[in-house]
Amino acid sequence: MHIRDRIRELRRVRAGDLRPNPRNWRTHPKTQQDALRGVLAEIGYADALLARELEDGSLELIDGHLRAETTPDALVPVLVLDVSAEEAAKLLAVLDPLASLAGRNEDVLRDLLLDVETAHPGLQTLLDELAGGSGGAEDTPEADGKADGAPEPPLPDLFQIVVQCRDEDQQRELFERLTGEGFSCRLVNL
Structure with missing residues (x-):
């Protein structure tokens, strides 16, 4: 099976400049927000946000909305993906649910x-x-x-x-x- 690498580049972008995806269906309860603040305070950024570049050159988030909202003035790592709007929608729909399917030892x-x-x-x-x-x-x-x-x-x-x-x-x-x-x-x- 051939698997494509869809990561075009890693950019450092001011989080407040990233465009939230209007189709983002995830909500972020206070417990999640508090836990994220704890990780950011004690460790910092250790994972990249995912975005795609729009025709006007702006970046639209696919994953990482809460991180971007939590640190709007920070320069954050963003993986810019080479995906279409349809592929971005598919990722937006399945990334978190896919991770939640993992079992626990x-x-x-x-x-x-x-x-x-x-x-x-x-x-x-x-x-x-x-x-x-x-x-x-x-x-x-x-x-x-x-x-x-x-x-x-x-x-x-x-x-x-x-x-x-x-x-x-x-x-x-x-x-x-x-x-x-x-x-x-x-x-x-x-």
Whole structure:
């Protein structure tokens, strides 16, 4: 199969100069806006916006509307695509839903979250949701290690318990023990 490279160039463009796509159907709740602000504050731009060049030379967004709205005065990385209006519409329709189809490997995610810390409350909310197993596409039996594909039992009432450990080794030992017994845990260094 021949796959075309549709990226024409990478440009740094003032975000406020990008034209929002009038067909953008995505909305951005406050929780998403807060989490994005946290990522931008703690890391910065680590992904390019997608746009296509119109006949008048302006750039119309395909992906990255919230990032552009959040930082209108910033110079942002934009991948300028060589796509028609119809192809741009197709990308606009499927990029986010395509990403949301991914399953979750809870063990790998749990290990990843052990190494992720933030001081930003909006980003912490997102991390807490990830740790709790909410959001995203349905897990596949292969992704979460279940061979029989049986549905997860409903979660009981949730409680938060803070445990103070004498050192990091004790903390990790307790974490492994509790997660091995099926508890959802998150390590926090105070």
